[in-house]
Amino acid sequence: MATFLVLRDLPGVTRDQYAAAQRATVDTARRSSAGGRQVRYLGGYFLPGQGRAVCIFDADSAADVAAVNKGAGVPFTEVVEAIELRPGG
Secondary structure, three states: OOOHHHHHHHHOOHHHHHHHHHHHHHHHHHHHHHHOOEEEEEEEEEEOOOOOOEEEEEEHHHHHHHHHHHHHHHOOEEEEEEEEOOOOO
């Protein structure tokens, strides 16, 4: 599995609306994984002052992550693979 970032532009979205979208994404990822497409939602960051968000997923492909987000009805602008780098590691 690889890690992917989902970049979102969400102008005018409130914290509650973002939380609802997050729940929809988690549920869709869970159903997708039960159906054979392994996608795990790991969390995300909502930037309400900018109307943007970044969500983190583990999956086999960017296409799988995009499919989960489309299935959840949550808009996104890009899905990109990411490598985590931590200090000292």
